[in-house]
Amino acid sequence: MAGDTLTELLFLDTFKHQSAELTNVDVVRFPCGVLITEVRVIPPGIKAHTSLPDNRAFGETSPHSFQLELFFNNLTKPSSACFHRLGSFEYDENKSIVFRPNGKVKTPPPSLCR
Numbered sequence: 329m330a331g332d333t334l335t336e337l338l339f340l341d342t343f344k345h346q347s348a349e350l351t352n353v354d355v356v357r358f359p360c361g362v363l364i365t366e367v368r369v370i371p372p373g374i375k376a377h378t379s380l381p382d383n384r385a386f387g388e389t390s391p392h393s394f395q396l397e398l399f400f401n402n403l404t405k406p407s408s409a410c411f412h413r414l415g416s417f418e419y420d421e422n423k424s425i426v427f428r429p430n431g432k433v434k435t436p437p438p439s440l441c442r
Contacts, residue, residue, distance in 0.1 A: 337377050338362055342388045361403050364414070366428050369396065371421035393420040398427065 338358065345352045370376045370387030377385065396419050399411035417427040 335365065338364075340376055340380070340384065364400070364429065366426060367396075367398060368427075369419045369425050371425060389419070389421065392422075393418065395419075396427065398429075 339356050341356075343352070343354045368376075369389055371389055371392075372387050374387045375385045376387055395416060397416045398414040400414050402408060402412045415427060415429050418424060
């Protein structure tokens with residue numbers, strides 16, 4: 329049907345840091361432009377996705393709560409040397425594990441993904 333969008337798992341990994349007291353920076357890169365509609369932080373022991381093998385399927389998030397800031401590289405502005413803010417949320421494994429951006433970020437034309 330026209331206008332339908334396909335939602336799929338784009339990234340799954342575990343980031344580990346020596347100290348929760350410090351600000352930590354992690355970068356995720358995709359081979360082409362993507363439209364991020366949702367970010368989920370998977371709590372410990374919760375299955376991340378039904379199609380994953382059991383050895384990769386379960387969350388390992390620690391600590392149980394923290395502030396998460398999300399940024400993106402705006403591919404419609406290739407000369408920009410800085411990241412743009414996508415948003416932030418307070419992760420809490422018992423209350424808030426999903427972040428949905430307020431607006432849509434323009435993605436590059438499909439020709440840039442080849």
